[in-house]
Amino acid sequence: MKVLVTGADGFVGRWVVRRLLADGREVYGAVRPGQSPVPVAPAGDLTPAERDAVRWLPLELTDAESVRVCVDLPYDAVVHLAAVSSGLDAMRDPGFAWNVNAAGTARIVQVLGLARRTGRADPVVLVVSTGEVYGMGDAPRARRETDPVAPSSPYAASKAGEELAALEAWRRTGLRVIVARAFAHTGPGQDARFVVPAFAERLRFAKRVSAPVVKVGNLEPVREFLHVRDVVDAYARLLAKGQPGEIYNVASGQGVSLEDLFYRLAERIGVRPIPEADPDLVRGGDILHLVGDAAKLSAATGWAPRYSLDDTLRDVLDAQAD
Helix, strand or coil, X not given: CEEEEECCCCHHHHHHHHHHHHCCCEEEEEECCCCCCCCCCCCCCCCHHHHHHCEEEECCCCCHHHHHHHHCCCCCEEEECCXXXXXXXXXXXXXXXXXXXXXXXXXXXXXXXXXXXXXXXXXXXXEEEEHHHHCCCCCCCCECCCCCCCCCCHHHHHHHHHHHHHHHHHHHHCCEEEEEEECCEECCCCCCCCHHHHHHHHHHHHHHHCCCEEEECCCCCEECCEEHXXXXXXXXXXXXXXXCCXXXXXXXXXXXXXXXXXXXXXXXXXXXXXXXXXXXXXCCCCCCEECECCHHHHHHHCCCCCCCHHHHHHHHHHHHHC
């Protein structure tokens, strides 16, 4: 089975590549032109053997010809992860986020849809979106796939556009598109633009220099934090058992406030600093409660998360220590 992974050098992409190789798949890894294949050594990265087992291909989502050359091959499946994945990066340049996330996806499914219509290939296409497309919501409850989509950030809006592009291609060409709305997840190898490794780095530094205060953003929002291994397991199951044209939440349903998350990490690190709000870290329009209901995914694939939040935080901290 030949599987193309776009964004294969990203945080989740590396874990997807590892899982597919372990499952015996022939993996093609798409990375931006000029990027070398994933380095070896840091936690979460590929081993030399894993890296050498992947066929690396250049892919620039903003270039239609680059997309055609990379994507127009007889793949059995595609896991589309390449994106502007940072909310802050999308906020700085919403137009670029739309060009990569929404228009880039439209370019990919256009090539794949044409390949299906002409009989050259008929891949399963897993398009990875985000739970943030649900927006603010009207109550602090777990979001379901039937809830309205009401994005409240440039990042979420561009991902909602990605979903529309992918599902339009499914309706028009029969391309076997499946959409996964992943809620917040973390694990070894995630960079400090994201909240769990960011908290961990600041807390470790506070301990090292005996700082009494740690700068934070808004600690009121409630999120869930899946282990990246559980998220990748969901993606692998959806490739095998997901239904084309359907949307699936990838979620634990277990929310935690960012304040509680901060103190859990502080306790594990062995430090008791005072969190202090930094205006530069506070994002406007934060969703106050974003937790998902994954009953549809579980019913379709038998998936359930295996890692607790404490397991997940331990793995992040252990990886940073390495």
